[in-house]
Amino acid sequence: MRSHHFRVVAAFLALLAGAACSTTPAVTNTNNIVRASDVELVCLEIVGSTVIPHPAARCGLSDTDNSAVAGSGPADAGTAGDAPQVDYTTYHLHAVVPQFDRGEIGVVDLATTTGVALVDNIPAVPGFSFLPVGPFPVSITSDIVEGGGYIYVASANLDRVVRIDASALRSNPTAAGFVAHRREIPVGGLPRDVTVLRSGARVWLVSTLPAASAVSFVDVTDPANPSAPSVVALGAGTTSGDAGVADGGTAVPAHPVSVVADTDGARVFVTDDANPVVHVLDVSDPANRTELAPLAVGVRNRAAAVSGNVRARRYGCDVATDPDHCAATRYLFLTSADDGAVVAWDIGRGARVLPNQLPQPNLRGSRIQPSLRADRVALVSPATALVAINTTLYDPAAQPVAESGTVDETTCSAGYTPVDQSVFSGVFMGVVLRTGQLAILDLDDYNVDAWEAQCRRAAGSTLNGAYRFVRHAPRASTTLATAPALSAPPVVSAVIQGAAHGQTLEGASAPTFACGDSRAQSGSTTCTATNSFGVHLPQRQIGVSAGAPVYGPTDPFTSRNETWTFTFEGLLPGLDQYGGAITADASGGLRVDAPGALFCTRGALARDGVAHDVLSIVSDPTPLAADADLCSRVFGSGTAPLNRDFAVRRAFEDHVLVDVSAEVGDVGLVGRCFPQAVHFQVRAGQQWVAIGGVSGFVHDVRPGADLECEVDPVAQAEVVGWAQRCLVDASLAPTLTSLVCPAARACTGTVGSDGAAHRADAPMFANAYFCTQIYPALALRSSRVVAAPVDRDTLMSFAIANAYDYFRTAVGTLPSAVRHPAGIDRIFVVDSGTNGLMEFRLNPFAAGRIFN
C-alpha cells in the first residue's frame, strides 16, 4: 500500500513537473532518406498483409487528398455483365528510392493520406529501416506486369544487379523467406545505369558498363533463369569537331553513361560523356544485338529521355524552333556533359535539331558559358537528369489540332491570349539542374495550339498564329501566377549618372541614346522609335489594323528581365583588378606582363581604327626613398592618382605593350617608380562598354596569331547582322552597318557641319535583344556646335521589365533524378543533398510533399 502511494505521488509530481515544463515540442528533421540517388515508381495492391504488384498505370492519386484512385491504365472491365470489382483504394503508388550512402532502398507509400508515408521494413527496430541492396546503389528500374514483377537496382561497386520481388518491397528483410525474393544477377561489369526493355516476347535487363566501354544485356524473360550477360562493346569515338564530325583525331574509348529504351521496344540509346555521339543498339534480333551507326549529336552527353509524340505543324514552320521539320515526331533529348544545355535529336527525321533560337536568351557570350552555341537549349547550369512528361491530356496519336472556325482577328492582332501558364498540358521535358532547380521545356504545349486555332483572320484565310511557343525553348514565365503571354510590352527606362556635364547644367552636354533622325545642340530630337529613349526591341509586323501594320516585338520571350549599362571607358570585366609586372621591352617601350590575365579572352583590344584600350595602374609607386618625391609628383598618391593611364599599343593574351604619355615621358621613370608588381585595370579606350545583367558581356575579341588580340571576324559579322535587323530604314544599312563597334561596345556619334548629330553618323549598337545609338554630348563653342568630351565612367543604364524568364523551381541542393508516372500529372524529384524525395503537381503546377 505504501509503495502504491509513493507511485501515485511520484506520478503526480512528475505530471506537475511535466506540465510546468511543457513547451511546444521541437520538430527535428530526421532525414530518414539520405543521399538518395534515383527513384522508381511501382503500383502495389495492398490487401491486409498481401502485396500484389501491378503496372504503374493502374495506380492513381487523388488531386484532393492523395488517396489511391484508379490510374490511367486499362480499367477492370469486370466479368461479362458485371460491374468492375476492383477496389482501387487498395492500389497504392509507391516510390522506391535507392540511398547511395546506406546501400538501401527506401519505400514510400505515395497514397498515404494520414501518418507517415515511409514504409518501415523492420518495425521492431527503432526508426525507419529499409531494404539492403548492396553498396552504393546508383540506378533503379522495374519490370512489373499484372500480379507480379521486380525492381532492379544497380550499384556502383557491384558487378551484379540486385533484383527484388516487387511483392516483397514492404517486407521485413530479416524475416525468413525474404531471401527467396532477392536475387543478384551478374551483368558482366560494374553498371552505371540500368533499364528493362521488352522486345517482342523477350525481356532484357540492359546495363551500361562505363569502365568496359560496353553495354550488357541479360535475358530475364524467365525470372527463374536469367541468362548469362551478353556484353556488347561500343565503338570508340574520335576527337571530333562540331556536330560529331570526326577530325581524324585519336580514338576515344566509348564511355557509356545512361541508357534509355525506345518506346517501340527495338532499340536502346546509350549516352556517352567522352564522345559527341549517342550509341544505338538494335535488339530486335534476340540472338544478335548489334550497334547501329551512332547518332552524331555533336556534344558529349550524359542523361537522356525520349519525348512523347508531338503533333505536326500545319503552318508557320519558319518560326518554329526546328524550321527544317514540322512533322509529327518524337525527340531524343540529351544533357550536355560540357555546359548548361540540352540538345535534341529528331528521332523521326534522324537528325540533330538546330533550334530556331535567334534571338535566344543566353546566346553566345553568356557570362557563365561564353562559348555556348545557339544550336541547343541553353540553361543556367548543367543538367543532371531529364524526364519526358506526357500529361494526362497527352494524345499519343498526335492528332492535328482542330482549327478554329471563328474569325478572331482582334485577338490575333492583340498578340497574345492569356493562358494559365501553371497548367501543363501536352508534351514537355523536365530538366533537373545542378543548381538545384527544375526547368520545363515545351515540346508541344496544347494550350498554345488552342490559341493558334483562334487565329484565322477571315473565312478561308491561311492560319497564321501571331505567336506560339517555340518548341525546345524554355517555357517563359516569371511567376507561376502569370499567363505565358505578354501582359504588357517590355518597358524600357533610362537614367544617366556619373557625368560631370549633367543634364541640369546644360542638357545638351550629356550624351543620350538616339531616338530620332538627328539631335541639335538644343537637345531637341524627333523620336520616332518605339519609345522615347532611343532603345527599342527588334520588331516585326504581327498584324494589320485599319490598314496600317501593327508591330510587335520579334519574340518577346527572348527578352530578359535585366539591366543594361553603357559605361564610357568602362572597366573590362575580369580586368578590373589584376596584377602584373612592368618591364622595358626590347624597343625601349613599356611592357606589362600578367600571365593568366587573358587580355584577349576578356576583351582587351588594341587595333588601329578599331580600339586602343587603356591600362590604368591602380597601386601606388613603391620607389626607393631617393625617388619618392619625384614619383609622387608624377604619379600622385592613392587618393589623388596622376598619369596612371597608359594607352595600349598592342595587346596579347598574357601581356600588353603600352605607350608612355608625354606627361611621364620617361620609360625609366616608370620602372623606378613601379619596380614591383602592380595592380592595374584595363578600360575600353574612348568607347562605351555594354554589359547586360543577365545575358552577359558579349565581346568578340579572340587571341589570334602570336596570341595577339584581334576581333573575331565571324562573330563581328554576326553583330553587323544584328545591326541590319535593327534598321527600319533599309537605305541606312550600308552606312550604319559599317559603323558598328566591336561587340559589347558602343561608339559615340559625331557632329556634322550643320551642328547636329545625325543618325547616319551614329554607330549602331545591336545585339539579339535591342538596338540603339548614342548621340554625342554637344557643346556650343563660339557659335559652333562641337562634340563635348564625355567623362570616364559616365553610365547610361536601362532596365527591361515584364519580359519572361523561363520556368524554374527549387528542388534541393543537389538533385540527381526525376521521374514522371505515366497517366498522373505529377513528377517526383530526388535530391541527394537535403530533401530526399520531392513531389510536384503539374496541373496546376505546385510543389507538393517532401518525403524524408
Place this chain on the structure above:
Amino acid sequence: MALVAGLAGCPDNSGVVPPIDQFFYPVSLAASPSGNWLYVTSADFDLRYNGGTVAPVDLACVRAAIADPSRTTCAGVPGGPALRCSADRDQAGARVCESRAFIRSAQVRRISPYAVDSAVAQYPTRTRLYVAVRGDGSITWFDLDDAGGLDCGAQGAGATCSDTHRAGADTSQSPIAARLAPDPSSLSLDPERGWIFVTHQSTDPTVDPNTNATQPRASLLRDPASTGGSGAPVLLSAIGNLSPGLSDGVLLPRATGSGARSTWVVTSRSVPFLSFFQAYPGSTALRDGQPFLYQSSSVTVTGLNTGADSRAIVLDPDPAKRRAYIVSRLPEALLTLSLDAANPTTAVVTDARPLPGGPSRLVVRTVGGRTQLLVVSFDARVVTVIDADEGRVLGEIFTGRGPHQAILDPSAGHPFLYLVDFLDAAVEVVDLRLPADPANPGTYLHRVLTLAPQLPE
C-alpha cells in the same frame, strides 16, 4: 599558518604540461620525405594543457606492427615502452595499440595551442616542418633529421619551441615590420622557391578606416633554406581586402613563360569563389624589389546550389587530365574542376557528386594509371574512396569519431593512409595495398591499426 595559506593562494599557474607520449586533439599530419617519420601535431583544442605538441612517430615501426603483430618494440624509439595492443572492437582483424610505443617522446616539442595545419619541405641541405599555429599567430618551424629529431630551438622532451622558431610572431623578424595576421588556416609550400603561403580565416572588420583595408587574409613567407641558407622563414607580404573564409590552397604547376611566379588557387568557406594568388619575386629586370603576394584573379564557382563553402582542394596527379577536385559542403559534394594550369582562370566545375555528411579533407593518388580520391567526412565518420576517372565510388572506410586530416605514406611500396582522429586522440592507419585476388580483398580499404591513448590494463 599564514605562510601555508599564502602558498596555497599562489599556485603554480604555468598550466599543465602536455603529455609527450600520446596525442590530444590531433589535428594535422606531415611525413618526412624518407617516409620514416610521421609528425603528428596535437592542437590542445580544449586548453587542458598549456600548449600543443609535435610528436614524431616511427613509421617503420607502424608498418612492422601491421606486418608482424608479435612485434614488441620500435627500433626508432630507443628505450621506448613495449607495444601494448588489443583487438579493434569495431574493425575485424585490426588492432589498437598504445601510441606511446611509436612516439619518440624525447623529441616531442611543445608549441602554442590551436595548431591548424602542417607541412614538410625538403630543401637542398635541410628538411623543414612548418606548423601554422593560431594560438600565437605564428608559423612554428622545425629542422628535421631522419632519426625523428625535431629542432625548434629547444632542448629536451616536451620543451617549448623558442621564439626564433616562431616565424611571424615578432615584427622585428619581418622586413615589412609586420606580424603574421590572426587566424592562419592553411599552409601551402613551394619548396623550389622557398615560399610559404598562408591563408587566414579572419572575419575581423575593417582595420583601417582611411583605406577600408581589412585584416590580411593571405600571407607570404620565404624560407632561406631554399637557397641553402639556415635562417628562419621571413614574413614578406600580407594582403587584405580579400574575400573572407579563405580555406585551402594548392600550388599550381608553373605555366610556360611565368616561371618566376608561383600561383596558388584557394577555396573559400564563405563565398563561391576560387581566388588566385601569385608570389612575385621582384622585378629583376629593373631592380630586385621586395617580393610580395597579390591576388591575381578570382573565379566564381557557378553551376551549383550556392557552392559557398568549399574546403580542401587537390590537383589531379596527371597534368594531362587538367583537373582539380574540391570538397564542398554546400552542397556536400565532390566537385570536379576543369583546371588548365596554363589558363587557370578558365576553371569551371564539370561534375558534382554527393558525399557523406561533413566532408572536409581530401587525398589524391594514382592507382594503375587511374586517379583515386579519398575524401574524409568528419560528420559521417567515413573516408569515401572514389575512382575520379570513372566518377565511381569504390568503397567507404569507417573511422573513429573524428576523422580529420589524412596523408599517404610517402615511401614507395607502402600504400597506407594515415588519418588523425581529432576526437579519439588517435592516428588511424588504413590499408591501401591492392589485394592479389580482388574477390578476396582482405584488409584492403580497411583500418588495420590505430595508435590510441592508453589502453585499459
